[in-house]
Every structure is written in C-alpha cells, then in structure tokens.
Amino acid sequence: MAWNEPGNNNNDPWGNRNRNSGGKNDGPPDLDEFLRKTFGRFLRGGGGSGGGSRSGSGGSSGSTVIVVVIAVLAVLYFIKGIGIVNEQERAVVLRFGEYKETRGPGFRWNPPFIDKVFTENVTQVRTWSTKEQMLTKDLNIVDIKLSVQFSIDSARDFVLNTKNPEMSLQQASYSALRHVVGSTVMHEVLTEGRSRIAVEVEERLQSYLDAYTTGINVQKVNIEDTNPPKEVQWAFDDVIKAREDEERYKNEAQAYANDVIPRARGRAQRMVEEASGYRDQVIARAEGEAARFKSLLTEYRKAPEVTRERLYLEMMQEVLSNSSKILVDVEGGNNLMYLPLDKLMENRPRTTVRATPVTSGSELDELAARVVERLQAESQSNNLRRREGR
Template identity: 35%
Template sequence: MPWSNQSGGGGWKGGGGPWGPRPGAPGQQPDLEEILRRSQDKLRQAMPGGRIGGPFAVLLAVLLVALVGFFGFTVRVNPDELGIVLRFGEYIRQLPPGLNFRWPYPIEQVELPKVTRINRIEIGMRGSADSRDATSTIRDVPEESLMLTGDENIVDVDFVVFWRIANAPDFLFNIQNPEGTVKAVAESSMREIVGQNDIEPILTEARAKTEAAVQALMQQILDSYGAGVQVTQVQLQKVDPPSQVIDAFRDVQAARADQERLQNEAEAYANRIIPEARGEAERILQAAQGYRDQVIALAKGEADRFLKVYEQYQKAPDVTRKRIFIETMEKVLGDTEKVIIDGKSGPGVIPYLPLPEFSKQRPQEPAVEVQPQ
C-alpha cells in the first residue's frame, strides 16, 4: 500500500525512507544523541571550567534520562485527534486522546489526524474560508463551475463540500492525496448529476434534490476507494446560466412566470364562472319544470271541472244553464261599479240605487259624552 500522511503527498513519508523522516526533520522529535550532545554543550558553557563532575553530574544525567524517557516514550494526543501508531512503518494500533505510551523513534512513530474537524472544500469559486466575512471577495473558477445539463445547456454551478475523517487508517494509507481526491470526486459527481437533469429544475426547485444526489454519489465513490472519508453536507452556493446569456435566461424565466400566472388566473375565472353558469341553467330548468307542471295541473283541473259541469247539465239543463249564467255574471260584475235603475218602480220610490256609495264606509263621528245634571 502507498505511504502517505494526512496532508497529502506520495512516496516515503517526509522523504526519509520507510522509518519516517530523518532525525531533526521539522515537526518530528530530534535524535536522542543529538539531545544529549546539545545538553552537554550547554552545561559545559554554564559550568565554571567547562567540566561536569560529582553528584551534580549524576543528578543532571538522571534528570536528562528521565526527560528523554518521558518525551521519548509518551505522546500527547489532542481531543480532536486520533493517534495512529506505526511500528517500523506498519500500522499497529490507535491511541485515544491524552498521554499515551509508545516506543521512541525509529521503532514507533505516531500520526495525528484530526478526526473531529469538519473540512471545507470550495468548487467553482475561491473565497474566504469564513463565510461570515462579508468583505471577502469570491473569485469564480469557470473551469470547475461550467457544466453541461441533460438538455444540452451550460450552467454555472458553485458549491461547497463539507467532510470529515471517518476511518483514520484508511484515510492515511489508502489514498495518496485525500483533499484532492475529495475535490475531484465532488466535481465529477456534480457533473454527473447535472448531466442527468434539465436546466430548468436545477435553476428553480430541484436544488435540495441535487445536493442530496451529489452527496450520496460522492459517498458511494469514496467508499469504493476505501478513503475513510464521510461527506457531511453539500451546499449549492450559486446556480446560474453563464454570464454571457444570463439576461436572456432571466427574460425566459419572467415569460414563463407570466405564463403560469395567466394560466392560474384563467383557471380561477373558469372555476368561478362555470359553477355560476351551471347554477343558472339549473334554475331555468327548475322554473320551466315548475311552469310545465303548473300548466298541466291547471289544464287537468279545467278539464275535470268541465266534465263535472257537463254531467250536471245532462241531469238538469235549465238549472245548469241558469247557474252558469249567474256564476259568469258574478265573475264579470264582481269587480265593477254597479248602479241599479228600476224603471217599473211605482210612485214614491226612487228608481236610482247607487250601490258603490253604500259600499264606501263612512267615517264614524265621535261620541258626545253627556254630563249628568
């Protein structure tokens, strides 16, 4: 398996061979002989005559051995780190946070990857790592952000990937450049998801769906590599058409929005006017049905009345004719003003009888109260 460290790079770790970096390399503990030699030189300079002897030399030697033993056989692992112990370059065990025992270099060496830190990778843009910094300028990287959609349109996608170390040994030894690998996988996954969809959903309502699909595809690819990386979140920062045609795309979006608005207004008008028209039609039908039933009922009633009168006429024609005449005259003269003049009245009788005058009600005169004497 290739040798690597958590910050990337290939070949032997630090360029020092299979046992780690050379003694005295930056970031590593110096050689034991080098420490003793430097300590002796400093003591010779501090002691009068440049010599060390007696109990003081023994005590100093014991102190130096204790210090060298303490720092040589123990290693401190910070709370956000995990110690990965390599014995002669082979992975042996893991060390929890705190002070832990290990054999000194070159027998064992310890890698300290930060397993709880959330790492952030920007793709399609470069800016400040602190998202709260409003004054930072974001530089676009078109070679990473320009992508081709499924309907053969170009879209400019800027996004951020958050990831952490899930398996420290796999992260250190299975991939050569972890950060570069995560970035390449993120870009390729986004291009694949964008290439499977049209530009319209990506620009509008499918942002959350796109983020979830890219995260799932990235995790699947990294797991197949055995990278020991967990993708925690994918955030789309900007999804726009290319700057050269963004105005035309906005005009198209505005036209589609107007189209949807007009369609919604037309549907609302239809939903309002159609029930009203159906109700009016039903009302007319009900009125016609009632008028028909009324006419038929009246006609049947008139026919039945005529038949009844005809039966009575057959039994007594004279009486029936006289009755019909009287009922007809009653209907005709019932609502007219009538005056009776009797030309055969004898002397002393007024031949004129104004019936309408008698039908009028005279106003009642107030009663006069009589006081008793």
C-alpha cells in the same frame, strides 16, 4: 567597585575564596571548572596528566555522568511519548509503519521513533466549495457554484487508505456534478431542478468516496447558485421574465375560472330547480283541473241545464270583472250598446259598500232580466227619437 575591575587583585567571589582560605573548600565550587574537568575526563576516556588515584576517581565520575545522562534521556523519551486525545479527536497509531490501533479520547503514551501517531478531528464539519462551468443535456453552458459539507467517518481510512483524501473529495465532486448536470436540461438546472440535482450529486459523491474508502462522510451538498454565461445573461433574463408572465397569466386565468365556473354552475342549478318547480306546478294544476272536470262532469250529468247556466254565469263574471267596457247586443236593434263602466265607477260616490254575493240561480236570472228590460226600453226610446227627427 566591581570585583573584576583593574587593581582589585581579581577578587573572584568564588575562586579567590578557596585560595584565601588556604585551600579549604569553604564555599561552592567553580561551576565552569567542574564542568570542564568532568566532561573533559569523560571525553578523554578517563585519562589525563594526573596519577592513578586521580584516574580512578575520574572513572567513577564518568560512569555517574553516563547514568545521569541515560536517566535524563529516558525521562525525555517518556515525556515525548505522552499525548492527550481530545473528545472530538481520534488517534491512529502505526508501529513500525504498520497499523496497530485507533485510540479514543483520553491519555495515551506511545514510544517515540517506534509508534507514529496521526490525530484527526472526526466531529468537525468541513466545507469545500467551487464554481465551475458545466455542459447540460441540451448542449448549453451554465455556471454552477457548489459547496460540500463533510466530516471524517473513519479516521483509519482517512489517514491510511488515500494519500490526499480532500483532493480525492474534490475530484469525486467534479465527476458527480458533471454526470448529474450533463443528464439534465438547462431549464431545470436554472430553476426548480436545483434541489434535485443537489440530492443526486450527494448520493453519487458518497458512493464514490465509499468505493475509494476515504473515510469521509458527506453531510450535505448545496447548489448555491446557477447562472447562464455572462455573455448571454440578458437573453436568459428575458426568457425568465417571459416565463414569469406566463405563470402570472395562468394564475389570473385560473382565478377567473374559479370565479366564473361556480357562478355558472349556480345559475344552471337554479334554472334546473325552477324548471323542476314549473313542471311540478303544471302537473299539479293539470291534475287539479282534471279532478275538477271530473267532479263537474258528475254534476252536469245530474242537472245539465243548471250546470250549463252556472258555468256560463261564472265565465261571464270572470270575464266582465276584468273589463271596464261592456257591449250589449239587443234583439231587434241595429246598434250595439256601450256601457262605460269605468266612467260609472268614477262618478259613483266613494262609499264603502259591501257587495252582496249572489247565492242562487233565481236571483241571477232576475238581475239579468232587469238589465235586459232596461236595455230594451232605452233602445226603443232611441228609435222613436230617430224617427221623430226624420
């Protein structure tokens, strides 16, 4: 059965215990009654319906409560001023609205309502991106997608010098981008000039932010994409394709030139070398012939007849050795005799006979005399037969 049910004589487990025990304080006091009496006296200034002794005890209790409250408030005040600055953060401290210091990583305590602390992460790399339409130097419109990566370089400047540093960053980015793109032709913006534009925008943006003392350090500026307006995209696609074909044709022509030119240079060098060799050959042969003629002239002066005969025979031998037909003009005859040496060589038995070289002029003269005699005899016999036939 519950202690506060009807018929239970309101058996309060705390209040009735005192009454049942005859007024003795054998158990814990009633908390509600204690708080009501204590704060009621404090609010009434220590007065009440009681006597003087009770008023005195109420004044001492009120002072004790005030001390306790002040102590609690002091503890809360101290706890409220406690803070910890992380390794990546910096804390900017203002005292009565005036800059006092910048605290690094570690424990800090600042009096509340006196100091105001702004904590910023100075190592985090933040990113802001946008997509804008820009007018180029040659009065064309392009769509540019830009992204800026930045961090806080000075927490004091970031907190105090500008009202909205990130908005200042955005406005400075717009200004720097329009300035650089406005001084560049569209072809460079769409093709190979994007990296140069990003570098120039980064340098100009950092100079703007330094002039504004925003405390922002630009890490990198990226031109992520550049495109012509959608309405004329097809035309620019054709232009890009034509430029790619142009580059391809140039590369093919260069490859052909790299193949043909070395060959032509090689043939030219070979012809130069052949001409040089022919020249050296002709000069050497001429010099040899001249030396031979000089030596022959010396021998001719010593024995003209012998030398003349020898030259004649050598020449005849050289000429007749390359001919298979010989025509002989016999003195006293009207016809030329024809010797078919090729037929004679064919009818000759194929025996290995080593020719005996002619070593002296007498042997040559004897051989020539025999040939002439035989030819004259054959010529006379032919003439006799012709006469008899007539």
